[in-house]
Amino acid sequence: MSVDTGGRLRGVDAVTAGRLLVPVALVLLWQALATVAGEFALATPAATVGELLGGFADGWLLADLRITLFTLAVAYALAVLVGVWVGVALGLSDFWREVFEPLILGVYSVPKVTLYPVFLFVFALGVESKIAFGWFHGVFPVAILTMAAMETVEDDHLKIGRSLLLSRWQTFREIIVPSILPGLVIGLRLGFNLTFLGVVLGEMFASRAGLGYTLVEYIVGAQIARMLAIIVVLVAVAAAVNVAFFAAEKRLGARGGETADVRM
Amino acid sequence: MLEIDNVSKTYGLGDDRTSTVKALDSVDMTIDRGEFVSIIGPTGCGKSTLFELIGGLVEPTEGRIRIEGDPVTGPDPRIGMVFQSHSTFPWLSVLQNVTFGLRMNGVDKAERRRRATEMLDLVGLTGFENARPSELSGGMNQRVAIARTLVMEPDIVLMDEPFGALDEQTRLILGEELLRIWRETGATILFVTHNINEAAQLSDRIAVMSARPGRFKAIVENDIPRPRDGDTMTTAAFNDLVQRLWNELKDESRRGLEQKTGRRVDAESGDGAEAKAETRPADT
Amino acid sequence: MSTITDIGPSASLPLTRSQRVKAARGAIVLGFLAFVEFGPTVGLVDPTTLIPLSAMLGELWTLLSTGALEPHVVQTFSAVFGAFALALLTGVPGGVLLWKVETLKEILDPYLLIYYAVPFFAFYPLLISIMGLGIAPIVAIAWGFSVVIVVTNTASGLAEIPEVYVKAGRDMNLTPRQLLQHVYFPAAVPYVFTGLKLGFIYALIGTIASEFILADSGLGWLISFNYDNFDVRGMYAAMLLVVLLALAVNGLLIAIEKRLYRRVRA
Numbered sequence: 001m002s003v004d005t006g007g008r009l010r011g012v013d014a015v016t017a018g019r020l021l022v023p024v025a026l027v028l029l030w031q032a033l034a035t036v037a038g039e040f041a042l043a044t045p046a047a048t049v050g051e052l053l054g055g056f057a058d059g060w061l062l063a064d065l066r067i068t069l070f071t072l073a074v075a076y077a078l079a080v081l082v083g084v085w086v087g088v089a090l091g092l093s094d095f096w097r098e099v100f101e102p103l104i105l106g107v108y109s110v111p112k113v114t115l116y117p118v119f120l121f122v123f124a125l126g127v128e129s130k131i132a133f134g135w136f137h138g139v140f141p142v143a144i145l146t147m148a149a150m151e152t153v154e155d156d157h158l159k160i161g162r163s164l165l166l167s168r169w170q171t172f173r174e175i176i177v178p179s180i181l182p183g184l185v186i187g188l189r190l191g192f193n194l195t196f197l198g199v200v201l202g203e204m205f206a207s208r209a210g211l212g213y214t215l216v217e218y219i220v221g222a223q224i225a226r227m228l229a230i231i232v233v234l235v236a237v238a239a240a241v242n243v244a245f246f247a248a249e250k251r252l253g254a255r256g257g258e259t260a261d262v263r264m
Numbered sequence: 265m266l267e268i269d270n271v272s273k274t275y276g277l278g279d280d281r282t283s284t285v286k287a288l289d290s291v292d293m294t295i296d297r298g299e300f301v302s303i304i305g306p307t308g309c310g311k312s313t314l315f316e317l318i319g320g321l322v323e324p325t326e327g328r329i330r331i332e333g334d335p336v337t338g339p340d341p342r343i344g345m346v347f348q349s350h351s352t353f354p355w356l357s358v359l360q361n362v363t364f365g366l367r368m369n370g371v372d373k374a375e376r377r378r379r380a381t382e383m384l385d386l387v388g389l390t391g392f393e394n395a396r397p398s399e400l401s402g403g404m405n406q407r408v409a410i411a412r413t414l415v416m417e418p419d420i421v422l423m424d425e426p427f428g429a430l431d432e433q434t435r436l437i438l439g440e441e442l443l444r445i446w447r448e449t450g451a452t453i454l455f456v457t458h459n460i461n462e463a464a465q466l467s468d469r470i471a472v473m474s475a476r477p478g479r480f481k482a483i484v485e486n487d488i489p490r491p492r493d494g495d496t497m498t499t500a501a502f503n504d505l506v507q508r509l510w511n512e513l514k515d516e517s518r519r520g521l522e523q524k525t526g527r528r529v530d531a532e533s534g535d536g537a538e539a540k541a542e543t544r545p546a547d548t
Numbered sequence: 549m550s551t552i553t554d555i556g557p558s559a560s561l562p563l564t565r566s567q568r569v570k571a572a573r574g575a576i577v578l579g580f581l582a583f584v585e586f587g588p589t590v591g592l593v594d595p596t597t598l599i600p601l602s603a604m605l606g607e608l609w610t611l612l613s614t615g616a617l618e619p620h621v622v623q624t625f626s627a628v629f630g631a632f633a634l635a636l637l638t639g640v641p642g643g644v645l646l647w648k649v650e651t652l653k654e655i656l657d658p659y660l661l662i663y664y665a666v667p668f669f670a671f672y673p674l675l676i677s678i679m680g681l682g683i684a685p686i687v688a689i690a691w692g693f694s695v696v697i698v699v700t701n702t703a704s705g706l707a708e709i710p711e712v713y714v715k716a717g718r719d720m721n722l723t724p725r726q727l728l729q730h731v732y733f734p735a736a737v738p739y740v741f742t743g744l745k746l747g748f749i750y751a752l753i754g755t756i757a758s759e760f761i762l763a764d765s766g767l768g769w770l771i772s773f774n775y776d777n778f779d780v781r782g783m784y785a786a787m788l789l790v791v792l793l794a795l796a797v798n799g800l801l802i803a804i805e806k807r808l809y810r811r812v813r814a
Contacts, residue, residue, distance in 0.1 A: 018655035041678050095565075099572045109749065109798040113757040114768065114790045117775040117783055121597035156351040163319055163345045164365045164416070174368065178355040193665040200667040204761050205772065212670070216762065219673045227677065231670045238665040246661070 043225035051229040060214075065233060068199060068211045071127055075134030076195045082135070083142025083191060084184070088176060090143075091150020101147070108140045113201055120206055130202040130210070137198030142191035149183025150176075182252045189245035196238060265452055266295040266318070266420055271327035272477075273313050287313045289477035290327070295454065297419075300446055302455045302463035304513065305473030306520030311456045314478070315424045318454065319345045331420065344418030349429035352397040352408045358384070359393040362411045369416075383411040386445055403427075403434040407441075414445070420452045427462065439465050440493060460509045464502060465492060472512040475519035482512050599784050607785035617789065623766040624755055627683050631690030631751040639695045639747065640740070643702020644728075653703060663696045672758050681764055690754035694747040701743020705736040738808040745801040752797065756790060767793075 027045050034044040043051075055061025090097040116133055123129035153176055161171045177184070203212025211230050218227045273288040287310040295301050305311050316322045318329055320339040329336040331343070352361050362380040371379075384390050387407040397405050406426055413421060427435040439462060446453055457463055463470045467486050474481045488501050496502055563571065585601040587593040599607075611617045646653040668689070675685035709732060717731040733740075759768025767790050774783035 014651060015654045018651065019658065022655065022659055037678070095569065095572075098569045099576070103573065103576065106795065106798075110791050110794045111753040111756045113753075113760050114771055114787050116760070117771065117787070118598075120775070121594075154350065156347040157353065159316075159319075159321055159347065160345070160351060162321055163339045163343070164368055165339050165341060166368055170368055174364070175353070178353070181355075189665075196665075197667040197669070201669055201757065201761070204669065204673070212667075215670060215673050219676055219762070222677050224674065224677055227674050231674065234670050235666050238667065239662060242662050242665045246658075 040222070041224070043228055047225045048228040048232060051225040052232055055226070055229055061229060061233065064209065064211045064214050064230075067127075067209045068203065069237070071130045071203075071210065072134060072196055072199045075131045075199055076138055076192055078131070078135045079138030079142055079191050079195050080188060083139045083187070084146050086139075086143040087146025087187070088150060088172065088180075091147045091153070091180075097147065104140065104144060108144065112137055112198070113205075116202065116205055119202075125206055125208070130199055130207060133202040134195045134199035137201075138191040138195030141194055142187045145183055145187025145190065146180065149180035149187070152183065153179040182249070185245060185249050185252060189242060189249070192241055192245070193238065196234075196241075200234065265297040265299075265332060266454070267328075267330040267333075268293045268295075268314075268318070269328045269330065271314075271317060271324045271329060273310070273317060273322070274325045286477035288317070288324075289479045291478065291480055292327075293471060293480060293483065295420075295452060297452055298450055299469065300443075300453045300455065300467045301469045301471065302457055302467035303471045303473060304457055304460060304463045304509065305478060306475050306513065306517040307458065308520055308523060309473045309475050309516070310478030311458075311473060312424055315345075315422055315454075315456050318420075319343055319422055341416070342419045344413035344416050344421045346406075346409050346413050346421065346423040346426045348425050349402065349406065352405050352412070354397050356397075357393065358389060358395050358397070358400070358408050361397065361408050362415055364412060365416045379415050380411075383415040386414070386448065387411045388441065401434075402430050403438055406430065406438060410442070410445070414449060414451070418451065420454065422454050422456075424456045425458065426455075428457070428459075435459075435462065436465075436494065442466065443490075443492065460506050460513065461497065464488070464505045464509065465497060470509060472509060473516070475516045476523055481516065484509060484512070596780065599781055603781060604784045604788045607781045608788055611782070611785055617767075617770075617786070620765055620767050620770050620786075621789075623683070624759065624768065627686045627690060627755040627759075627766065628748075628751050630683075631687045631694060631755065632748050634687070634691045635694040635698050635747050635751060636744065638691075639698025639743070640702050642695070642699040643740075643743070644706065646699060646703040647706040660696060660700055668693055668754075669757055669761065672761060676762060681762065686755055686758040686763065686766075689758045690751045693754035694750040697750055698743045698747040701746065702736075702740050705739025705743065706732055708739050709735045738805065738811070741805055741808050745805055748801065749794075749798060752794065
């Protein structure tokens with residue numbers, strides 16, 4: 001490659017073109033696999049799109065999507081509320097942070113799915129257990145990354161707040177939140193991803209509705225195209241939310257999201 | 265106006281709280297309305313502790329601080345604080361920084377704007393209302409911090425080495441500006457610094473602190489006539505004052521330095537303190 | 549924040565700070581364990597949904613000594629090690645490739661970042677339909693879940709190596725292959741290990757979660773099977789085993805990691 005600016009421009013274009021080509025390549029690969037494996041083992045992209053559109057038209061997909069999104073929204077809101085609260089509270093106290101940090105990281109390292117029966121015992125089979133399970137997945141990254149972001153709050157800023165006799169809520173909203181925002185958005189994104197995963201896992205294991213539930217139901221009839229249609233919807237939801245978060249992270253100059261450890 | 269009545273402060277040090285450090289020992293002083301008083305002392309003598317005690321951010325172990333006879337038990341609206349540096353909020357514009365305290369205290373928008381505009385004019389930042397702190401120099405940021413405090417119209421302004429991170433020229437210019445602002449507002453100013461020239465340039469009285477435990481070793485009257493400007497600093501009277509202050513301070517500075525290196529060794533031997541010590545600036 | 553603490557007007561505590569931290573942490577852990585132990589017996593919790601810790605341990609001991617758990621432990625760890633081995637064999641070369649080919653890394657970066665955002669287990673039912681129930685779809689899911697973290701950590705670990713090591717190597721006329729073998733890899737070991745550590749833990753999580761959803765054996769399956777059959781004792785025993793194993797594996801890997809980092813930084 002040449003080193004002049006034209007070459008550099010072409011280099012940037014190659015990256016953009018490459019990025020656009022990745023989904024195309026994936027679809028082509030999918031098509032190739034489907035052709036080789038045969039229609040009964042793996043449905044083609046076209047058949048999947050057909051099921052997807054049909055699913056929205058006659059409503060089976062839409063009904064499940066609605067249930068899953070509702071569960072997700074409630075679980076996520078609670079995970080953010082509790083996670084940010086815990087993260088800020090521990091971030092403000094060196095002592096309690098030292099007490100709780102290893103405990104939180106320890107619980108974070110346990111595969112949470114094994115504890116799901118406990119949630120089922122406490123909340124029964126309804127939507128509450130899915131909400132609680134999604135919350136349990138999402139609350140840890142939110143709390144852990146909020147706690148880490150609290151390190152960036154300037155002591156002097158908090159002192160100014162105290163000297164101006166700010167209420168706790170004012171201190172939180174006007175000083176702490178703007179200070180931790182760059183780190184916080186990363187925590188909110190990872191928290192969303194894990195809540196989503198928790199909700200879908202919960203639906204897959206013990207549920208009577210939702211995308212995860214229907215996905216497992218289709219194993220019996222080997223309805224590959226419909227399973228793929230559900231997967232496409234799940235991937236689309238995850239991608240759309242994450243792209244929005246990436247935009248926010250970029251605007252706020254957030255760093256370190258790439259290396260963050262996501263666990264279930 | 266402000267009484268510092270025999271105040272002492274003891275801290276627990278590092279990991280082991282059974283060993284304590286006396287930061288301040290029997291500090292005693294009364295400051296009159298409209299007075300400009302500087303406190304100078306070696307590094308680690310407890311100047312900043314005194315600053316936070318008067319501001320109501322920490323409680324004295326012994327003694328009392330009173331404002332017009334009322335004991336200070338917490339932050340008081342009659343006191344405004346200006347911190348060392350980087351204390352402007354980077355997420356707010358200059359105007360939003362200055363109106364911050366007013367907004368938090370429920371002052372309406374038109375009034376906030378009026379008072380902030382006046383204050384920005386006073387500190388010479390008219391035209392920078394919409395700038396971000398990151399776009400401004402260190403000196404301009406300190407002007408913003410001063411305006412943010414003064415806009416609350418405190419009776420007493422506490423300043424903790426506000427020009428400490430600035431270069432010498434900026435420091436001199438801001439010193440002169442501060443004197444003008446002081447004249448125009450009639451506030452009482454308590455100014456913490458480790459810079460002898462700065463103390464001599466600005467104050468009516470200068471309290472010299474000893475190395476830890478900090479006490480007032482001497483309180484020096486500064487009768488160099490006002491207004492003082494750049495030329496004042498070349499006069500014999502000024503140089504005499506600086507010399508006198510330096511004589512009071514010399515031994516204390518040496519002791520302070522020894523304590524500081526001694527303390528750093530202490531802090532680093534403690535459990536878990538190593539990682540923290542690396543990221544901490546040398547003089548906290 | 550500094551280590552200097554404000555002791556206020558009057559305070560004289562006999563404990564040092566780190567002792568108090570440990571005491572508080574111990575109290576929380578003990579409180580939790582006591583709740584699990586005594587909650588069911590004193591009627592705080594319904595004894596049909598939670599059994600005392602001692603009962604869990606007793607049941608676990610019985611199951612272990614009768615060998616009832618053995619096939620499940622073997623099954624689970626075969627899948628974990630199989631998936632991890634595959635992730636190692638594919639992920640490390642993948643990471644080297646990304647590190648070597650800058651353009652490829654730039655192209656894939658946004659996709660790698662979004663990879664773990666996808667609720668990955670959604671692919672599991674699909675894989676069962678294609679591969680049939682058994683260890684194969686489990687290994688596939690666990691591999692997929694673990695390989696990308698290995699790839700990204702290998703690539704960023706290699707990029708982390710100080711330029712001066714490479715210059716020294718070049719100065720000694722090493723071939724590119726020697727350079728990779730004797731300079732890049734030893735220098736990158738701790739960073740790559742972080743990726744492998746996470747890769748192993750992810751493989752473990754992926755395996756147990758898959759078994760939990762649908763399988764015919766394994767520890768995850770055992771928990772869900774016992775849940776479905778109202779064998780609360782057996783379920784808690786298996787759950788306890790998985791939690792203890794996860795904590796042990798995690799602790800061990802973190803200890804190794806600390807040693808490796810100490811070696812590079814010294």
